[in-house]
Amino acid sequence: MEPVSNNSFSGAENAGSRILSLLRRNVWVSLFVVFPILVAVVYYGFVASDRYVSESRFVIKSPGQRPTASATLANLIQTSGMSPGRDEANEIIEYLRSRNALDDLNKRLPLKKIYGTTDADVLSRFPGALDSDTFEDLYEYYGNAVTPSVDHNSGIVALQVWAFSPKESRDVNAELLLLSERMVNLLNQRAEANAIEEAESRIVAAEGRLKKARLALRIYRNSQDIIDPVRQAAVGLESTNRLIIEQSVVKAQLEQVESAAPDNPAIPALRMKIAALERQINVQSGKIVGTPQAIASKLGEYESLVSEQEFAEQMLTAANAALEQARTDALKQKFYLERVVEPNLPDEPLLPNRLIKILTIAGLALCLYLIGWMLVVGIIEHSPDK
Numbered sequence: 001m002e003p004v005s006n007n008s009f010s011g012a013e014n015a016g017s018r019i020l021s022l023l024r025r026n027v028w029v030s031l032f033v034v035f036p037i038l039v040a041v042v043y044y045g046f047v048a049s050d051r052y053v054s055e056s057r058f059v060i061k062s063p064g065q066r067p068t069a070s071a072t073l074a075n076l077i078q079t080s081g082m083s084p085g086r087d088e089a090n091e092i093i094e095y096l097r098s099r100n101a102l103d104d105l106n107k108r109l110p111l112k113k114i115y116g117t118t119d120a121d122v123l124s125r126f127p128g129a130l131d132s133d134t135f136e137d138l139y140e141y142y143g144n145a146v147t148p149s150v151d152h153n154s155g156i157v158a159l160q161v162w163a164f165s166p167k168e169s170r171d172v173n174a175e176l177l178l179l180s181e182r183m184v185n186l187l188n189q190r191a192e193a194n195a196i197e198e199a200e201s202r203i204v205a206a207e208g209r210l211k212k213a214r215l216a217l218r219i220y221r222n223s224q225d226i227i228d229p230v231r232q233a234a235v236g237l238e239s240t241n242r243l244i245i246e247q248s249v250v251k252a253q254l255e256q257v258e259s260a261a262p263d264n265p266a267i268p269a270l271r272m273k274i275a276a277l278e279r280q281i282n283v284q285s286g287k288i289v290g291t292p293q294a295i296a297s298k299l300g301e302y303e304s305l306v307s308e309q310e311f312a313e314q315m316l317t318a319a320n321a322a323l324e325q326a327r328t329d330a331l332k333q334k335f336y337l338e339r340v341v342e343p344n345l346p347d348e349p350l351l352p353n354r355l356i357k358i359l360t361i362a363g364l365a366l367c368l369y370l371i372g373w374m375l376v377v378g379i380i381e382h383s384p385d386k
Contacts, residue, residue: 032369033362040361049120050349051162054169056177057341059156060088060184062333086155088187088335093157095183096148096176102139108175115141120164146176156340166346173343181337192330199323206319210312217305229299240281247277 095101105111112133115126122129131137147160159176163169221227254270 028372029369032372033365036365037358037362040358043123044352044354044357047121047123048352048354049124049164051124051164051351052166052169052346052348053160053162053350054166054173054343054346055158055160055341056173056339056343057156057158058177058180058337058339059154060086060092060335061338062335086150086152088184089150089155089157091187092180092183092337093148093150096146096159096180097143099135099139101176101179102135102142104179105142105172105175106138108179109172111138111142111172114163114168114172115145117164125164146172161343162351170343170345177337177339177343184335184337188330188334188336191333192327195326195330196323199319199326203316203319203323206312206316210309210316213305213309213312217302217309220302220305224302226302229302243277243281247274247281250274250277 102111112126117125126141127133127137128141131141145162148157149160150157159173159180161169161173161176163172250270250273254267254274257264257267257270
């Protein structure tokens with residue numbers, strides 16, 4: 001048995017010597033291919049810390065949406081009345097990727113402690129070997145740890161968060177869900193406030209116009225000593241018509257008396273009465289038409305003022321109706337976040353993908369070496385002969 005052991009040891013030693021000799025003869029292969037692969041194998045195989053991924057899913061919907069009869073999840077999200085709030089979903093995704101989300105999350109959870117744990121390797125934890133303990137570096141780190149995405153067919157948003165422990169990854173995911181719900185409510189409040197503010201501004205404008213119209217009408221009545229020219233003209237015309245009728249009756253009596261008894265002593269009295277009625281008719285007619293102070297000359301401006309007041313009242317009524325409609329529409333168009341999948345508690349690490357990382361680095365190193373080798377060979381082949 002001893003000779004066999006010596007032979008095996010000697011064979012392994014010879015193989016190692018041959019490999020070292022091969023590497024010495026191929027320095028560039030060793031430097032640009034073998035060394036990066038060995039570093040990747042050591043780091044991802046023995047040093048890189050496990051990272052646990054927690055995932056949740058949600059969709060932005062409106063209260064007016066109703067599910068269809070189809071049983072697929074995508075169709076359950078779709079509705080007969082309107083599609084899910086994809087614009088709002090994109091806004092929530094942009095919020096989750098923003099510095100505002102990081103700042104809000106940092107107020108709820110100790111992110112630097114979670115991602116700066118000493119249990120993680122120096123290249124994985126925050127701050128990294130080449131980073132500093134600043135908000136901008138934390139924001140860049142946060143962008144790698146939090147990955148929101150949306151399915152444009154169903155409108156479902158998937159939120160993936162990794163951390164160095166299962167509980168912390170779930171806690172970060174849950175807090176981001178709460179912040180997303182708060183942002184949806186804030187967007188609803190802004191939209192409702194904008195719609196109601198616009199309607200209320202119209203009410204204020206209509207009230208101002210109505211107040212101005214009423215004031216102008218009141219000033220006109222006081223300056224012209226008239227309340228309602230239309231009614232007063234109607235009363236004046238009615239009085240004039242009565243006087244004309246009465247004058248006609250008296251004229252008929254006068255004609256009868258003159259034809260029956262030309263020397264009747266009542267004739268002068270009748271003629272005087274007719275003249276008096278004529279003067280009264282002229283006075284009443286002058287109050288209505290024919291003079292600058294007549295009612296007819298005041299009627300046009302008065303009707304214009306009254307029309308302005310009526311129009312302002314109609315505008316105020318319409319503005320009040322628009323305000324109620326805006327409030328109703330705001331309730332109907334209000335969006336809300338519906339959770340499809342709650343944040344899970346991972347039971348095994350999904351990151352880093354050790355084998356994929358090693359193979360990727362090996363492939364990149366080999367490609368770079370081959371590109372460099374071809375460039376060098378090309379330069380040598382095209383160099384002038386000495």
